Amino acid sequence: MKISAQLTVIFASIFAIACFAVAIAGFTSIGELKDPAQISDARGFAMFWAFLGLVAAALGGVSIWMVKTQKQEE
Numbered sequence: 001m002k003i004s005a006q007l008t009v010i011f012a013s014i015f016a017i018a019c020f021a022v023a024i025a026g027f028t029s030i031g032e033l034k035d036p037a038q039i040s041d042a043r044g045f046a047m048f049w050a051f052l053g054l055v056a057a058a059l060g061g062v063s064i065w066m067v068k069t070q071k072q073e074e
Contacts, residue, residue, distance in 0.1 A: 012056045023050035
């Protein structure tokens with residue numbers, strides 16, 4: 001299955017938004033916790049999803065760069 005560069009940008013954007021939404025929800029829920037172990041786990045969970053969002057945004061940026069570079073060469 002081939003996926004075009006434009007479709008990759010769309011998928012990466014949707015995935016990045018979803019990841020950042022989960023990360024924000026995780027960071028905002030930390031204030032409700034009292035146990036230090038749960039706070040640490042929640043922070044790690046939120047940081048993991050923020051990292052995934054950054055990776056998706058970076059891959060989307062690379063795809064945008066590839067689309068623009070290819071159009072300029074043609």
